[in-house]
Structure formats: C-alpha cells, structure tokens
Amino acid sequence: MSEEDRLPVTALLGFGTMGRALAAGLLAKGLATPKVLRVGARRPDAARAHAEPLELVAMPPDEAARGAEILVLAVKPRDVAGLLQRLREAGALDHHPLVISIAAGVRTASLADQAPGCALVRAMPNTPCAIGKGVTVICAGPGAEAHHLDLARRMFGCLGAVLELDEKHMDTVTGLSGSGPAFIYLVLEAMAEGAVMRGMPRAVALELAARVALGASEMLLATGRHPASLRDDVTTPAGCTIAGLLALEDGRIRSVLARGVETAAKVAGELAS
Template identity: 55%
Template sequence: METGRVKVAILGTGTMGRALGRGLVTAGEIAASDLHGTVRHGERARELTASLGFRVDTDNVEAARGADVCLLCTKPHVTSKLLREVAAQGALDHRPLVVSIAAGLSTRDLEGAAGQRVPVVRAMPNTPCLVGAGMTVLTPGRWSGDAELDLAERLFRPMGRVLRLDEEHMDTVTGLSASGPAFVYVIIEALSEGGVMMGLPRKVATELAAQAVDGAARMVLETGRHPAALKDDVTTPAGCTISALLALEDGKLRSVLARGVQEAARSAGQLGKPKS
C-alpha cells in the first residue's frame, strides 16, 4: 500500500480536514478522485465539493467503507461517537488504517470505539500544514507497526515535518506544536504593535515581525544551534537588543510562554473525556 494507490476518507472536513485534503491533492500524493470527505451539514458539503475539487458529502459510513485510510478530523467530543457509529455499520470490517488527529483521544480510546482489531495511528498536526510548513507527530496504536506509520507519514509529509514519538508525549505535543502557532501569532501581533507605536505602517510592521519570526525559526532548525547561542549573536554588548531583552525578562516573557505550553498540554489531556 505504501507506494501504490491509496483511497482516503476524511471524516470531518473542517479547518484541519480541508488543509490535509488540499495538501494531499496539491502534492500529487493522492488523486482527487481517491479522496472522500464528509461534514455534518449537506449545504456545507456541496460548497466544499465545489471549492476543494474532491467529493464531500455527509455519508461517513460509505466514505469509511471505500477507504484504505480513515482520517478522523472531527472535534474530540465527536470523534469516538463517529467511530463507534461507522464500526457498528460494518464500515471498518475491511480493517482500514484509522488515523485520528483529535486532541486528547488516546489510541486506546480510539481502539475501544472501533471495537475491533483495526490498526490505529494517532497524529497531531498543526495549521501551518496549510502552507506546507506544518509539524505532525505520529504515535502507533496496539495493532499498528512500521507499515502503518509509514503510510500515515506518507499522508502528512507533503504538509511539512513529521516525527514519531511515544504516546505519553502526545498531550505535550498538542500544547506545544498544535497550539503553538496561536502563541506565535500573538507574539507577531505584539511585535508589530511595537513597530506601529514607533511609527511604522501596520502592514510593514506585520511583515517585518513575521519575517523575523520565520527567519529566526529557520536559523534554529537549519543551523541546529541552541536558541540561546543564536540570541547571543544578536546581542551586542551595551546594545539595543540586550536592553530590550532585560525589559522582556522583567515582564517574565519566558515563564509566561513556558507556562502557556504547560497549561495547553494539561487542557489537551482533558479534551474528549467525559466532564465530571
């Protein structure tokens, strides 16, 4: 299955489902005719079929029945129920690979909902998948091995980097890598506000801030150097950068960001669980 034709059902073609579907077709990884998306509302399905160029409807059972891979992209509280429903109607009897991107739902939760021995891979992508700069972390369930991970990786690779980690890390991955873009948008917005405050037009300030973040991220990833060493390169003795860094430390920038990740990871672990 790894190199051949793969039919993919995207159950829940929302923000992430659309990004993944578009990415797969654009990369030429999956033919549009081999993709079948679903949503809850018929009207939305018709709009999406027209805009995405692959079939989108509301029939989860038919989509799953015809698929080699079922990509579950619904909200966590919907995902287990949906999986139980399609399994109850025999739509997983051919043992497709089930890949879930739902935050907080473990492979055991998913295997339990499927109620049969289907291979499961839990994936955590992020929205930069939309522009090919995503980060996806994969972890296997009990009945998935290298072949299933390779197949899942094949689906996410066109949208950015892919890593494999043990499941114990997945809530932290969610808090850092999936929520992380939202934290960085706030940082970009704040940097831009500083530029506007000092007289730059907003559009220019936003471009400068975003490019500084993009460039800095690439320096970390492409040089492999520690961020602190890269920061030291920018920090001329008695210069403007060290003066600003001290002001940021006064505002506890580091601990606020680190605590934000800690809180997102804690909260991710609660998603999809019954409220007590």
C-alpha cells in the same frame, strides 16, 4: 507520481479546517487523486461547497468509510466516539482499515475500544499545514505496524515536516506545536505594536516581525545551535538588544510562554472527556 506511490482509497471523516487542509495538500502533491479520496461529512450538502472545487465527492461518513483502506478522523475530540459508533453500527469498520486520528486528547487505547481490530495511528498536525509549512507529530497505537506509520508519514509529509514520538508526549505536542501558531501570532502582534508605537505603519511592522520569526527559526534549524548561543551573537555589551532582552525578562516572558505551552497541554489531555 506513479500509481503505486499514491495512497490507497482514503476517507477523510470531518471536512472542517484540518480535513480541508489535508485534502488540499494530498491533492496538490499528487499523493491522492479525487478518485481515491472520499469526504465523509455529517452534513454532506454543506460540505459540497468545499469539496466540489477540489473535485471531491462528499457523502455520509459510513458510506465514505466502507471499503476505504485508510480512515482519517478529523472531527472535534467530542465527536470521535459518536462517529466511530455510527461506523461500527453500519459495519463500515468490519474490513479493519487503518484509522488515523488527528483529534486532540483522544488516546489510541480509547480508539482501540471503539474501533476493534483496526490499526491505529494518532497524529497532531497544525494549521500552517494549510500552506504546506506545518509540522505533524505521529505516534503508533495498537495494531500499527511499520507500513502503517509509513503511510501516515507520507500523508502528513505533504503538509510539512513529520516527527515521530511516543504517545505519552502527544498532549504536550498539542500544547506546543498544535496551539503554538496562536502563541506565535500573539508574540508577532505584540512585537509589531512596539514598532507601531514608534510610528511605523502597522502593515510594515507586521511583515517585519513575521520575517524576523521566519529567519530566526530557519537559522536555529539550519545551524542546530542553542537559542541562547544565537542570542549572544546579536547581544552587544551595552547595546540595544541586551536592553530589550532585559525588559522582556522583567516581564517574565520566559515563564509566561513556558506556562502557556504547559497549560495548553494540560487542557489538551482533558478535551475528549
């Protein structure tokens, strides 16, 4: 990758699960080098154990933010206001960097109050980003122009697919694709247990269930067909699949999963308050 295609100086503020996944993806894809990627941590000494294997330097957040063109807020929603206050007081926002927040439930209007004059982008990645198979939804906030969104698209593109939506959908995105991996893990565990009950070794059952989910998802994305139509293909009249599907519908699986996403989305909207 040529020098001009790489990210400008970027500070990752918060180096937990998501901050580390983002750093690993950016470095692996060559979109950033350790020279331009800074780690801003509340406890730099503790962060060093994770930063040094990536050849990154951990420092206090205001030091990391000073002069950086992009700041990524990767702290818990409740920590965003305190972090931005610290940056403001240290003058680390005076150069008006692009601020990309991945914090669930934190609106760009509230970020704009706390980071005046900065261009703001909100993003919602998910944990499969750690292995480059995630999905991130981005949305523009105050001050964000096309080139800012392009930077965010390139940044999260290192970690999987990127979609752009209006901010009004971001809590729903959090409930669907942010929390979604946990829901799928539960479904996979439950499906595997059905096979374990019939005597299949647990590890084989889990691998089979995971590969089924992978194949079915790729089939849906590749064909663009509706899930109901794909389901019809495997549902022979009087066969075993229709018998299994009816048992699932008896357990109200459809509304249970839909309500799970809806409930997670509602809670996401309350996380920052």
